[in-house]
Amino acid sequence: DCRDGPSMTFSLLKTETDSADSCRENGADSSRDTDTEKRRESVQTGTFWLTRIVLLRSVAFIYLVAFSVAYNQNKQLIGEHGLMPCKSYLNSVKRYVGGKVGMAALAYTPSILWFLDWDDMDANLDGIALVGMALSAFVLVTGMANMVIMVTLWVLYHSLVNVGQLWYSFGWESQLLETGFLAIFLCPVWTLSQVPRRCPPSLTCIWTFRWLIVRIMLGAGLIKIRGDKCWRDLTCMDYHYETQPVPNPLSYYMHRSPWWFHRFETLSNHFIELIVPFFTFLGRRMCMVNGAIQILFQVVLIVSGNLSFLNWLTIVPSLACFDDASLSFMFRSGGGAKKAVLEIQNEDAAGRTPKPTKGMLIRRVVNISLGILIGFLSIPVVMNLISSRQVMNTSFDPLRIVNTYGAFGSITKERTEVIFQGTLNPDPKDPEAVWEEYQFQCKPGDIYRRPCLISPYHYRLDWLMWFAAFQTYEQSEWVIHIAGRLLSNDSTVLSLLDHNPFQGRDPPRWVRGEHFRYKFSPPGSASAAQGKWWLRKRIGAYFPPVDLEGLRGYFQSRNWPHPHIPPNRS
Known part of the structure; x- marks a missing residue:
């Protein structure tokens, strides 16, 4: 019927319109459902559950290295028969x-060694190191820790650092203690769980880590600008790779980089240490940019020199610049910690957060107190940063909770080395005397020996020998102590060395220290073709030839036990 045409047409159009609207609504609902599902399956920004696991494992790794160094070297350095006995x-x-032994002694030198039996100090030192290695290995492998474990690690390492004297005088010791102190507050008190639901990571604690990396980098950058002129005229990197304490094989090649590359390195160093740290305060993305740049910078330093575990340790607070969303790629999907974090985030999104308990409220008070404590202890540190008389690697409190940092404020322009030599000749002035060289574990000596690659491990004696080389033996008396031990083939001290030329023979009658200037051999040169990594030239005597009898008075005046004189030499 023609009269029905317009009505039917309108009806059909209405039906199609309703159908289209319905499809759009269904599509929108489907899109919302898909977005919701994606959110449920992906870790969201703004939480730090996974960050905490990464931080704790990283701190545990550094502790493991530090306690391993202690176990292998403490007896020789500060043990019963060490060079500087801690007893x-x-x-x-x-x-x-x-x-x-009371509060005064404990305040002056915080250490649990005060309360242990001193009759076997070597066993005490080994026990502390072994317990530290075991606990740190547990946290590293499992990713689980509580306050009890982290406090124990901190107290144990404190106990070693505070009696380590010269051997533990490096800036990274205080940096590890500060980092370890902050790590305590990442953990629940008792629970051993990677993701303890009722103990979320404290944002205050995360920011104390961020504040640490800011201070480390600013301290390092400012001490350079205020220090050696070569940092201002951009020439420091012309020398650094060759003259750093313990070069590695890549240092050899980096030293020969073009001049313009060394200028670029120095400018980059200033930008990274003086400008980039402020990215931390410019929002999530810029904070992550800071973290990424700092980590990359530390990796470059790691591969270009043996700087102990310093750079590895500096990576740790940089990790706090990242939240769970940015670190989730490091965790297995569908299980473990990542699954637990997703469940927590979904519960929070649905409003199913756990009701506050007394313990959670106490924890909030503790976190706020931590922030106040770090802020208060940072006052002298910040004043030091802005001072024209800035000092680096200094602690303003006996527990080393907040410290000043810095590295390479001055650069040595030439490398000098102290080489120990011994002879069996009864007359050290005899021109026919054959002087044989001792070799250390890692520091340059034998010009044919390839530079070692040991980071994050380090040899404390080798590092101190670097400092001794641009001082005098009067300023480094322990050098003479070593010489006396070599005169008796002392096994304790010799275990710190790589090569004893008198192994299996009579000990030397005389030992002397020779002073040499070292340079890298040019790649492609005739000397390099002969297998020489180094070229050296004698400067003169570092200390004159000494024998056991002649050292008797020197040792007695310093309360050092006189080395045993072999019967056939008495």
């Missing part, structure tokens, strides 16, 4: 505070 040091402190 003698503790006795000196005890006399200084009035002859009693």
Whole structure:
């Protein structure tokens, strides 16, 4: 019927319109459902559950290295028969505070060694190191930790650092103690769980880590600008690779980079240490940019020199610049910690957050107190940063909770080395005397030996020998102590060396220290073709030839036990 045409047409159009609207609504609902599902399956920004696991494992790794170094070297350095026995040091402190082991002694030198049996100090030192290695290995492998474990690690390492004297005088010791202190507050008190639901990571604690990396980098950058002129005229990197404490094989090649590359390196260093740290305060993305740049910078330093675990340790607070969303790629999907974090985030999104408990409220108070403490202890540190008389690697409190940092404020322009030599000749002035060289574990000596690659491990004696080389033996008396031990083939000290030329033979009658200037051999040169990594030239005597009898008075005046004189030499 023609009269029905317009009505039917309108009806059909209405039906199609309703159908299209319905499809759009269904599509929108489907899109919303898809977005919701994606959110449920992907870790969201703004939480730090996974960040905490990465931080704790990283701190545990550094502790493991540090305690391993302690276990392998402490007996020789500060043990019963070490070069600087910690028992003698503790006795000196005890006399200084009035002859009693009380709060005064503990405040002056915080260490659990005060409460242990001193009759076997080597066993004490080994015990501390072994417990530290075991606990740090547990946290590293499992990613689980609580306050009890982290406090124990911190107290144990404190106990070693505070009696380590010269051997533990490096800036990274305080940096590890500060980092380890902050890590305590990442953990629940008792629970051993990677993702403890009722103990979320404290944003305050995360920011204390970020504040640490800011201070580390600014301290390092400012001490350079205020220090050696070569940092300002951009020439420091012309020398650094060759003259750093313990070069590695890549240092050899980096030293020969073009001049313009060394200028670029120095400018980049200033930008990374003086400008990039402020990215931390410019929002999530810029904070992550800071973290990524700092980590990359530390990796470059790691591969170009043996700087102990310093650069590895500096990576740790940089990790706090990343949240769960940015670190989720490091975790297996569909299980473990990542699954637990997704469940927590979905519960929070649905409003199913756990009701506050008394313990959670106490934890909030603790976190706020941590922020106040770090802020208060940072006052002298910040004042030091802005001071024209800035000092680096200094602690303003006995527990080393907040410290100043810095590295390479001055660059040595030439490398000098102290080489120990011994002879069996009874007359050290005899021109026919054959002087044989001792070799250290890693520091340059034999010009044919390839530079070592040991980071994050390090040899404390080798590092101190670098400092001794641009001082005098009067300023580094322990050098003469080593010479006396070599004269008796002392196994304790010799275990710190790589090569003893008198192994299996009579000990030397005389030992001397020779001073040499070292340079990298040019790649492609005749000397390099002969297998020489180094070229060296004698500067002169570092200390004159010494024998056991001649050292008797020197040792007695310093309360050092006189080395055993072989019967056939008495």
